[in-house]
Each structure stands twice: as structure tokens, then as C-alpha cells.
Amino acid sequence: MESQSIKLTNLTKSYRRQEAVKSLNLEVKKGELFGFLGPNGAGKTTTIKMLTGLLKPTSGSAEINGINIWQHPLKAKEKIAYVPDQPNLYPKLTGWDYLEFVASVFRIPKERFQTKANELLRVFSLTEQANDLIESYSHGMKQKIAICGALIHEPDVLFMDEPTVGLDPKSARSLKNLLRELCDRGMTVFLSTHILEIAEQMCDGVGIIFEGDIIALGTMDELKASGGHADQSLEDIFLELTGGEDQQAIISEISDDGDAK
Amino acid sequence: MMSALLKNQWKIFMNTMKSQPGKNYFGYLAMIAVFAILLYWFSAGIWTIADAVTEQVFAGILSYGFLLVIGFIILLGLPQVFKHLYSATDLNLLFTMPIPTRYIFWVKYLQSFVGVPLLVFVLYVVPLFVYGAFIDANVLYYPVVLLVLLSVIVISLSIAYLFNLLLVQIVPASKANEFMTVMSVLSGIFVYLLFMLPNLANDRPLPEMILSGLPLFPEWVPLTWASEAIIGARFGSMDFLLPFIMTLILAVIFFTLTSTLVERGFRTGWVKLSEGSGKKRKKGAAKKSGSKLNAPIIAVGKKEWYAIKRDMREWLVFLPLIFFFVFGFIGFLSSGGGLSDLRGPNEVTWPITQAILLFIYAMFNGQVASSTIAREAKSVWILRILPLSGKDIAFGKLWISWLIPFVILTVIEVAVGIFLGWPLIQFVTGIVMKAVVTAGISSIGMWLGTIGAKYNPANPQNRLKFGTAFMLMIASYVYLLVALIPFVMLLIPVEAIDFAQQLNQDIDGFFGSAAGFIYTVLNWKAASPVMITVAGILLMLIISLGVSYLFTMMSARKIDQGIEIEMVQDVKSKPALGRKHGSF
Numbered sequence: 001m002e003s004q005s006i007k008l009t010n011l012t013k014s015y016r017r018q019e020a021v022k023s024l025n026l027e028v029k030k031g032e033l034f035g036f037l038g039p040n041g042a043g044k045t046t047t048i049k050m051l052t053g054l055l056k057p058t059s060g061s062a063e064i065n066g067i068n069i070w071q072h073p074l075k076a077k078e079k080i081a082y083v084p085d086q087p088n089l090y091p092k093l094t095g096w097d098y099l100e101f102v103a104s105v106f107r108i109p110k111e112r113f114q115t116k117a118n119e120l121l122r123v124f125s126l127t128e129q130a131n132d133l134i135e136s137y138s139h140g141m142k143q144k145i146a147i148c149g150a151l152i153h154e155p156d157v158l159f160m161d162e163p164t165v166g167l168d169p170k171s172a173r174s175l176k177n178l179l180r181e182l183c184d185r186g187m188t189v190f191l192s193t194h195i196l197e198i199a200e201q202m203c204d205g206v207g208i209i210f211e212g213d214i215i216a217l218g219t220m221d222e223l224k225a226s227g228g229h230a231d232q233s234l235e236d237i238f239l240e241l242t243g244g245e246d247q248q249a250i251i252s253e254i255s256d257d258g259d260a261k
Numbered sequence: 262m263m264s265a266l267l268k269n270q271w272k273i274f275m276n277t278m279k280s281q282p283g284k285n286y287f288g289y290l291a292m293i294a295v296f297a298i299l300l301y302w303f304s305a306g307i308w309t310i311a312d313a314v315t316e317q318v319f320a321g322i323l324s325y326g327f328l329l330v331i332g333f334i335i336l337l338g339l340p341q342v343f344k345h346l347y348s349a350t351d352l353n354l355l356f357t358m359p360i361p362t363r364y365i366f367w368v369k370y371l372q373s374f375v376g377v378p379l380l381v382f383v384l385y386v387v388p389l390f391v392y393g394a395f396i397d398a399n400v401l402y403y404p405v406v407l408l409v410l411l412s413v414i415v416i417s418l419s420i421a422y423l424f425n426l427l428l429v430q431i432v433p434a435s436k437a438n439e440f441m442t443v444m445s446v447l448s449g450i451f452v453y454l455l456f457m458l459p460n461l462a463n464d465r466p467l468p469e470m471i472l473s474g475l476p477l478f479p480e481w482v483p484l485t486w487a488s489e490a491i492i493g494a495r496f497g498s499m500d501f502l503l504p505f506i507m508t509l510i511l512a513v514i515f516f517t518l519t520s521t522l523v524e525r526g527f528r529t530g531w532v533k534l535s536e537g538s539g540k541k542r543k544k545g546a547a548k549k550s551g552s553k554l555n556a557p558i559i560a561v562g563k564k565e566w567y568a569i570k571r572d573m574r575e576w577l578v579f580l581p582l583i584f585f586f587v588f589g590f591i592g593f594l595s596s597g598g599g600l601s602d603l604r605g606p607n608e609v610t611w612p613i614t615q616a617i618l619l620f621i622y623a624m625f626n627g628q629v630a631s632s633t634i635a636r637e638a639k640s641v642w643i644l645r646i647l648p649l650s651g652k653d654i655a656f657g658k659l660w661i662s663w664l665i666p667f668v669i670l671t672v673i674e675v676a677v678g679i680f681l682g683w684p685l686i687q688f689v690t691g692i693v694m695k696a697v698v699t700a701g702i703s704s705i706g707m708w709l710g711t712i713g714a715k716y717n718p719a720n721p722q723n724r725l726k727f728g729t730a731f732m733l734m735i736a737s738y739v740y741l742l743v744a745l746i747p748f749v750m751l752l753i754p755v756e757a758i759d760f761a762q763q764l765n766q767d768i769d770g771f772f773g774s775a776a777g778f779i780y781t782v783l784n785w786k787a788a789s790p791v792m793i794t795v796a797g798i799l800l801m802l803i804i805s806l807g808v809s810y811l812f813t814m815m816s817a818r819k820i821d822q823g824i825e826i827e828m829v830q831d832v833k834s835k836p837a838l839g840r841k842h843g844s845f
Contacts, residue, residue: 052357053356053357054356054357055532055536056529056532074361077358077359078359080357081357082357088350088351088354090269090273092272092273092274092277092280093273094276097269097276101269101272104264104265105262105359106358133276
């Protein structure tokens with residue numbers, strides 16, 4: 001039995017001479033909630049797209065439950081769900097129609113679909129709007145219905161790109177609780193986020209990607225222990241590793257100059 | 262799986278119909294009514310002439326008709342096919358689901374039938390059935406017409422798909438934005454050659470060939486099979502069978518060929534195109550501090566220049582120029598002309614060249630200037646929140662949209678002038694005159710851009726509403742005529758005075774009055790040539806610069822008041838509604 005849900009081996013993506021993702025090696029265990037962090041343009045979305053079959057790696061492999069997604073795309077996609085940062089859903093479907101469509105593709109039995117859909121819609125406070133056209137939804141509501149669609153077939157692995165962007169605090173809290181619960185029940189979650197608090201509070205493992213390279217990997221405790229960061233928060237570690245501290249120093253310098261004048 | 266996808270499409274269609282505002286239904290009804298009337302006239306015409314149509318003439322009409330079907334579907338259906346294959350927003354979702362790519366492809370293929378192919382189908386099948394009824398055709402005729410027509414449409418659509426599926430493998434990912442442009446150009450050339458086929462295959466003109474009942478194409482050409490199948494079925498002759506089966510087999514081959522490219526051409530192509538856009542990063546030396554900053558008007562123009570320079574599609578507006586020169590030149594040489602024939606006295610070649618260039622300026626300047634407004638598209642808010650006046654924006658957009666065609670056409674003019682051996686004075690006069698006159702065209706174009714801006718992400722060249730684009734065409738030429746009057750007056754020699762007088766006496770109306778006006782001016786010119794020359798130059802300057810200033814200020818005012826850019830969101834699902842307005 002494969003204990004790794006996600007396995008990246010030398011996964012690389014190049015655009016001409018520029019390497020957006022540089023030979024990543026990474027394993028995420030079953031039931032793990034993995035936070036993929038990095039500054040803008042670090043390669044987070046590129047990596048997720050390669051893992052979900054939306055972007056072809058230049059070299060290396062990506063496996064989901066031991067299945068190479070580029071060699072056996074259909075088998076791998078049966079196991080996964082993906083929520084992009086900007087979900088482009090069918091504007092002319094209602095929320096219910098959309099969930100029905102996803103359920104049909106995954107061939108979920110009708111009764112199970114009904115129960116699951118109602119449960120998810122309730123969690124995300126969408127029950128009232130489920131019969132409205134998606135085009136009338138706000139960004140946050142679209143995000144929520146996309147998450148419902150992703151969870152409706154109870155995937156083994158869930159990929160989420162900035163899932164909390166656009167969510168109101170209540171929905172963000174619901175999502176966090178739900179993800180934790182689902183992971184405890186065996187689902188693997190691979191999420192990218194900028195909100196370090198989420199990663200710190202929820203994630204079992206964290207990877208920090210910077211300029212296409214993974215520069216830190218492990219549990220929160222491991223990260224803190226590794227570079228003598230015992231007393232530091234994830235934010236401090238992140239900024240130190242990704243050069244944010246230099247930026248902070250420049251900002252201080254600018255404000256000092258301003259004060260001097 | 263297919264049923265889930267089809268059911269989904271059906272729901273989208275039904276919800277789209279249900280969510281339309283009431284006025285749209287009237288629009289659809291009106292469109293259907295107009296189409297039905299056209300179809301009725303067309304059918305009535307066929308009913309009237311059907312008696313005179315011999316079998317051979319009918320075969321010629323059918324062959325050429327099928328050629329038109331192929332040409333139109335490729336030309337008009339190509340953008341739709343591109344949209345279905347590569348720019349549909351649902352692909353991002355569908356490709357992460359366990360759906361075989363071929364199923365997604367087949368649904369997209371079926372979707373492509375709705376649109377140009379369906380219209381073509383109705384437009385052909387009704388008149389053909391009317392003709393069948395008139396000649397009391399055998400019962401076989403009707404299903405054969407249906408299936409042959411369907412096969413021709415499948416073949417045409419498959420060619421459109423093949424264009425997309427094959428080209429996507431050749432075009433590099435970094436040129437994803439230009440993919441559609443390259444494809445449009447190539448398909449245009451392909452269809453042009455296709456329409457030239459009858460002319461290439463025969464020595465006599467096409468109408469003559471059809472009316473005399475001569476075969477347009479050799480027997481081995483599939484268009485002949487399709488027409489022979491229908492001809493054979495008219496009176497129940499079994500001769501229809503072989504060409505009919507061959508046509509059907511050809512359609513199946515085309516469809517199968519298209520389907521075999523699905524994995525490489527569709528899914529991998531989509532992945533390639535999605536990664537290509539927005540991934541370009543300018544590596545290399547970062548801009549050093551102290552890199553040049555400009556005045557707001559210059560900065561606005563520079564911003565426009567970068568947008569044009571870095572997107573090949575923007576240059577497509579000048580494509581007719583290349584066709585104009587290249588095809589014109591080839592046509593001239595192929596008709597037996599030599600390069601030396603183009604040379605002539607400067608008094609003749611110079612004004613002719615000026616007239617041609619001004620005609621081209623009138624075509625491009627307004628178009629380039631009007632595009633600058635809709636180009637803002639969804640970024641309109643940036644100019645809105647910046648502390649820029651409408652005047653800054655209008656003049657910023659004016660100078661760049663005037664300069665680009667000016668530089669391009671001046672380079673051409675210099676090359677032509679050197680070839681023709683013009684003296685320096687002619688160079689300078691021509692270039693300065695056009696520089697002044699064309700600013701007016703640009704300003705009119707920009708003003709029309711402010712009142713009729715439209716942005717269609719799928720077709721970035723389409724930046725003006727239809728009515729406004731038409732107005733622009735008329736306004737550019739009217740302005741040119743008016744602005745050039747004083748200039749032309751300077752050019753007409755005093756020796757023409759008698760001719761003008763005679764025309765004035767012989768002709769009534771507008772032309773007579775014009776001749777009278779010329780006669781009067783020439784009289785003044787004879788009396789004091791320097792004064793009249795100066796006055797002519799001044800008048801031209803006043804008209805051109807006055808119009809430029811007036812329309813630029815009107816544009817500025819409109820920008821200050823807030824401009825609405827009609828955003829075409831999704832042409833397929835919302836023919837009349839799918840628009841949101843941007844404003845700045």
C-alpha cells in the first residue's frame with residue numbers, strides 16, 4: 001500500500017531558458033494537510049498545475065497515489081479535485097446544476113450525492129442560493145461552490161490554490177475546520193496560501209518554494225528546529241528565507257530618511 | 262460520460278435562454294423573420310428559374326455551391342472552433358476531471374455545428390428541397406441532399422479543426438497570443454486559393470462555365486462527387502450510389518483524421534496555449550534608477566506604443582497594406598508590366614503617389630486612433646484614478662496613433678520616391694502636407710473611438726461598434742476631401758484656367774460650381790501667385806490643425822465625462838446580452 005499520496009520526483013518546468021520550477025522532490029503522506037508557501041511568482045501555481053494535469057512538466061514526474069498523472073491521466077484524475085484561485089465556472093448553471101454535473105462525471109450514486117451536496121451547501125451557507133445562476137454569485141460564493149464541487153466526490157487528494165481568498169471569515173473558518181476533519185479522515189490536502197497563519201495553525205507539513213526551489217520542508221516543529229528559529233513564528237521564518245527581511249530593512253531605511261527630512 | 266457532458270450543455274443552453282431579458286426575444290424573432298424572408302425570396306427565385314436549369318447547369322451550381330460551403334465554414338467557423346478548443350473557460354475544470362479528452366472534443370465538435378454550419382445547412386437545404394419539389398424529384402433525392410450536405414459540412418468543419426489542431430503543434434507556446442492571427446492569415450490564403458480553383462482549372466470565366474453547363478472541376482474532385490450524387494438521385498437513377506458513398510466515406514475519413522489528433526492537438530495544445538500567455542518575463546538587466554520619465558502626454562502615448570509593439574495582433578490592422586502592395590505588385594508584374602513602366606515624369610508620379618498614400622492614410626489613421634480607446638478594456642480604471650485630465654489622455658493617444666502610420670508610410674514613400682527619382686522639394690512638400698492633413702484623420706478617429714468603443718477579447722482588432730466604424734470610414738474620406746481643397750488648388754497650373762472656365766459653362770450642378778470655384782481661384786493665382794500659395798498653405802493648416810484640435814478637445818471632454826467601452830463577454834452564449842460596460 002502506497003503511503004505517499006503525492007510524490008514529485010525531479011519535477012521541472014522551464015519556459016525557454018528560464019526555470020520556473022527547478023527539479024522539485026517532495027512527498028506528501030496520506031491524510032496530511034500540506035501547506036505550500038512562497039512569495040508571488042515563486043512557482044506555487046505552476047507546481048499545482050503540473051500536479052493536476054493542467055501544465056506539462058518539462059521533466060520529472062508527478063504521482064498521485066502512485067499513479068503518474070501524465071502517463072495515466074484519467075486514473076489519477078479520479079482521485080483528485082482542484083480548486084483554482086480564480087474558479088471559472090459555468091455562469092449559466094445554477095449551483096445545484098454544477099454540483100450535479102460534477103457528480104455525474106464522477107458517477108456518484110444519487111442518494112449519496114443528495115446527502116453530500118446538502119451537507120456541503122449547508123457548511124458554506126449556500127443552500128439558499130443553490131438554485132441561482134452562478135453568474136449572479138459574488139467571487140466568494142463562486143469560490144465556495146467550487147469547493148463544494150471539489151469535495152462532492154470525496155477525492156483522495158485535494159489541491160487548492162489560495163482557497164481562502166475571497167471568503168468571508170465565517171466561511172474561511174468553516175473551510176479550515178472542514179479540511180482538518182477531512183484530513184483526519186484520510187484525505188490529503190495540498191494547498192498554496194499566502195496567509196501564513198493558516199499554514200501555521202492547520203498544516204501538518206509545510207514547504208516553502210522560492211524562485212522555483214524548495215528552500216524549506218518539514219513540519220512546523222522541524223522548520224523551527226532546523227535553523228535555530230525556535231522562538232520564531234512561521235512568518236519570521238518565511239521572511240528570513242525568502243528575503244522579506246531585506247525588504248523590511250529597506251522600508252525602515254526609507255522611513256528613516258523620511259523622518260530625517 | 263458523454264451524456265453528462267451533453268446534459269450539461271443542454272442545461273447551459275436552457276438557462277441562457279431563460280435568463281435573457283424580454284427584448285432579446287424580440288431581437289431573435291426579428292432575426293429569424295429576416296432570415297425567413299431571405300430564404301423565401303431565395304426559394305421563390307429558384308421556383309421561377311428552376312424550369313430553365315438544365316442538369317449540367319444544376320451540377321455546376323451544386324459544385325460551386327459546395328465550394329462556397331467549404332470556404333465560408335473554414336473562414337467564418339475557424340474563430341468559433343478556436344474558441345471551443347482553446348479559449349473556452351470550462352476547459353480548466355474539464356481537464357482536471359476524469360473525462361476522456363475525446364469526449365470533451367466530441368462535445369466541442371457538436372457545439373461547433375451551432376452557428377455558421379447550421380446557418381449554411383438551412384440556407385442550402387430549403388432551396389434544394391424547393392427545387393426538388395418543383396422538378397418532382399424522386400423520393401431518394403431528399404435524404405441524399407441531406408446526407409451529402411451534412412457530409413460537406415463535416416468535411417469543412419473538420420478542415421477548420423485540422424487547421425487548429427495542426428497549427429497549435431507548430432506555433433511555439435511563447436507566441437500563443439498570435440496563434441489566432443497566424444491561423445486567420447493562413448486560412449484566408451487557403452480559402453482564397455480554394456475560390457481560385459475554378460479559375461485555375463478552366464480558361465473561361467466562372468459564370469460562363471456554369472451557364473454553359475461545362476463541368477467546373479475534374480471528375481476526381483470530391484465536389485464533383487457530391488454534385489453527381491444529388492444529380493443522380495433526382496430521378497432515382499442508381500448512378501447516385503457510388504459518388505454518394507464516396508462523399509460519405511470522405512466525411513468519415515476527415516472526421517476520423519481530426520479525432521486522431523485530439524490528444525496531441527487538443528489537450529496538449531490547450532496546455533501549451535495556456536502556459537504561453539502571460540508567462541513572458543523580461544529577463545536581463547533591470548531598469549536602472551534614472552530611467553527616463555516623461556511628461557504625462559508622452560507617457561500615455563508611450564504606454565500605447567508598448568501595447569502595440571508587444572502584441573503582434575495590433576499590427577494586423579496594417580495587414581491590408583501588405584496585401585495592397587504585394588498583390589498589387591504581383592498583379593502588375595503578372596499582367597506583363599515591367600518595373601521600368603512604373604517610372605514616369607515626376608509631375609505625374611508624384612501626385613498619383615500622394616493620392617494613393619492619402620487614401621491609405623485615410624484607411625489606417627482613423628482606425629489606429631479609434632482603437633486606442635477600446636484598447637484600455639478592463640484596465641480603464643487605471644487612467645480613471647490617475648490625476649490625468651481628459652486632455653492629457655486624448656493628446657497622449659493622438660500623437661502615438663498619428664505617428665505610427667506616419668513613420669511606416671513615410672518609409673514607403675521615401676523608398677518609392679528614390680525609385681522614381683523625385684527631387685527633394687517634392688519629398689519635403691509631400692511628407693509635410695501629409696503630416697499636417699493626417700493629424701485631422703487621427704483626431705476624428707479618436708473621437709469616434711470615444712463614442713463607439715467596443716472590446717472583444719476574442720477579437721482584439723474589433724474595437725469599434727459597427728455603426729461607428731462605418732461613420733469613421735465616411736468621415737475620414739470626407740475630411741480628406743475638404744482638407745485637400747486648398748492643397749489641390751496650389752497644384753493646379755494656371756494654364757488650366759481656360760479648361761476650368763469651359764467646364765463651368767458646360768456643366769451644371771455641383772461639378773459645374775466646383776469648376777467655377779477653380780476658375781476663380783486660378784484667376785487669383787494668375788494675378789498674385791505668391792499670395793495665393795501662402796493663402797492655400799495657411800488654409801490647409803487652419804483646416805487640418807483646426808479639425809485636429811477640435812476633435813481632440815471633443816475626445817478629451819468625452820473622456821472627462823466618462824467613456825463606455827462595450828465589453829463583449831461571450832459571443833456564443835449571449836448574442837446580444839453578454840456585454841458589460843467598462844468606463845473611464
